[in-house]
Amino acid sequence: MLNAMKTQGRGLAPQQVRGMNRAVVLQLFRRFRQLSRADIARHSGMSEGTVSRIIAELMQERLVSEQGVENSTGGRPGTLLRLDSSHFHAVGAEIQNWETRVAVGTLEGRMVASESFRTPASPPKALDAVADAFRSLSRPYGAERLEGLGVSVRGIVNSESGVLEVGNNPAWTGLAVRAQLEQRVGFPVYVENNIRSAALVEYSLGVPEAHASHSLLYVMVNEGVGMGIVLGGQLYRGPHNAAGEFGQMVIADSPGDGGQDRPGCLESLASNPALCDRYAELSGNPRKSSEETAARARQICYLALQGDEAARQAVTEVSRYLGIGIANAVWGLDADMVVIDGVLTEAWPLVSKAIRNQFPADRELQTFTHLDLRPCFFRGDASLLGAVALPFAHIFNTGQRGVTGNGSARNGGK
Amino acid sequence: MLNAMKTQGRGLAPQQVRGMNRAVVLQLFRRFRQLSRADIARHSGMSEGTVSRIIAELMQERLVSEQGVENSTGGRPGTLLRLDSSHFHAVGAEIQNWETRVAVGTLEGRMVASESFRTPASPPKALDAVADAFRSLSRPYGAERLEGLGVSVRGIVNSESGVLEVGNNPAWTGLAVRAQLEQRVGFPVYVENNIRSAALVEYSLGVPEAHASHSLLYVMVNEGVGMGIVLGGQLYRGPHNAAGEFGQMVIADSPGDGGQDRPGCLESLASNPALCDRYAELSGNPRKSSEETAARARQICYLALQGDEAARQAVTEVSRYLGIGIANAVWGLDADMVVIDGVLTEAWPLVSKAIRNQFPADRELQTFTHLDLRPCFFRGDASLLGAVALPFAHIFNTGQRGVTGNGSARNGGK
DNA sequence: CTGCTTTCTTGCTTATCGCAATAAAGTGGA
DNA sequence: TCCACTTTATTGCGATAAGCAAGAAAGCAG
Structure with a gap:
């Protein structure tokens, strides 16, 4: 069902x-790690007085702190400000098919502790395990400054309701992840698709160029291919x-009508399994179908860099298909930055x-x-870092009215 | 060069x-042709008092007028309001390779007069001809209520600067269309890519479902294939x-490396020329290369509907490729509405x-x-209608801060 | 020590909204 | 007919928050 909330159409008080202006200021801190009040006024177009008042508010809330002074350029030097990571922490969990990873991180996106375990087969047990990890990891970080728990999962996630609408594994389909976990941990829980949370963190906390980009595509290559926009x-x-079902893009025509995962789609030509299969063909070693493709793909990348001809060719062919898909997306969206993730990147050159x-x-x-x-x-x-960043998102987004194609961001009370 | 202005990062007073709230109200009028003040308050979430004050302002400016009353549902009936098309007019020009069309239209998107002529070969003469048409068409509509001139052209248009950065025809590349025309007509001029302006008008003034869509793709099939998002x-x-270079999407792989218009791209498989070529192959009548493909394509569509087997097959094959491209885009963007334009649609079934x-x-x-x-x-x-709507855009957008991937919309003084 | 420059703060004015009281305009039952 | 009731529209009041400008603060150069 279409989400009821449309971006436009809501009045503003x-x-x-x-x-909104607080959010603008906080975003500037992500882009330029440290700024003076005057810098903020120049970048945002707000008056210096307004910036002063907003900073006072943010310092009161301990989100921002003063850290040294600029060199003078002939006048009073500005006092440098930056995000204060010492008072806010959040926990993030990345639930994958086999492994679950949980970590604590700061407002600035630094991971400070983590643990991982084999994902229990039944969803309730998996959520129990996540809740346990949340408690043990968050213990050292005083309860009054813990923002909550962010969760990255595969599948179609309604991040507003916190429901996993279509799980990667049928057992997870329809699970109310947020509600279930909020009950277990007693903190606000935020749920997002794993690729989307990765894309978001790559944008907001990755290289500065990413945060300056207008149109970023994050492409994740593993068993399939997904895209975060x-x-x-x-x-x-x-x-x-x-959005972002990049793997279903057909780039090689074959007769017949549509459907999912039919021959010619990107996922069947460029993914870890595709790489393994192609290498098996080229090298003459048929691969055991039960093999874990990620590990095998890593091996192949290593061989390719070492000069193994079959591996080299397999990597090149698979990357060529990926390139076709990426070029298609870039032509279509006029993207100015593309970030690739997955073991394939180990053969980056x-x-x-x-x-x-x-x-x-x-x-x-x-x-x-x-x-x-x-x-x-x-x-x-x-x-995983994307999951950690989810509970902080509302701090940086309050009042944002951008286009997400969907209602977004819980409006957590401050 | 990247446009300097980023959507986010600007403060708000x-x-x-x-x-912004005015814009929200005006957008509601496009969606529901007529509303009472109470309706607006409900849909926008603004208080009734605010709506009253905004409507008073809009009526003062003659953008909105009262048109009858609702039936009572047990209380005081609401007074119905709607956009008042009688006081605002704009002129739009669609400059194509061979033909230029110019029209006058109203605030509500109704065309009231138009003319067309063969596009002069030299750009300055073409602009002269547009300016002449502007003057003759706009004469009946008092100067004080003429919003300006909108222009749709092929190529990469910077709608902020009004420069045609890459023209479809090399002679047009780099032309400062806005500046040139503003000098000639003495009214504000707005320039946009032809496909984009078509997409926008299809969204805002087409069927109500379009205006309610969250993610609309407008696909134009003619000599090439383009997409408005x-x-x-x-x-x-x-x-x-x-954005929207849909025709360059590769959907049928062929060996070799990338490039523009290489075999396998959508444009080479699904377009008017592709349809003509395919029909020529199937029917055995080699087509004269000089032939105008649009007229020929129209013929083929007609034949296909009449039951001509070769035509039917040609249309079906070409549409199949188009379908692959559309499915790719829908998978990627999770679009909820796709609108197809071009002569091919004459064989719609x-x-x-x-x-x-x-x-x-x-x-x-x-x-x-x-x-x-x-x-x-x-x-x-x-x-053409999109061009007519361009001069009105700032009225409906004042203060909008949505994501366009680019600074947009001139902030014309009111 | 005295200008000069740049940064930051603070009081005043202005715009605008939500809220609530009130007016307006209809329905329906006694 | 009249009165209670419902829904719509208007208006005055209080609150929020930004811009502007005056001025304080903090450095540099001579």
């Missing part, structure tokens, strides 16, 4: 202005929370070359000449 | 709140004003069937089961 700083979810070969050669096409293509900053940790 | 009611342009065949059969996939696929509401007039 003067009382909400402060919230961040447009104008806002995560784009789509009306059914289903080969991968990036094969991908770029699929870009048009025309030197006049700004879209491609300015495109920033790079491997994931947080490597395998993006989804 | 309480004085801008009124502008409207997300959350905002046109998505991309950081280089280049065949076309829509072939497209739908490329959608996944799975009944559980909300994205596709809820997808609204239809032919363009304005048929061949979308780009």
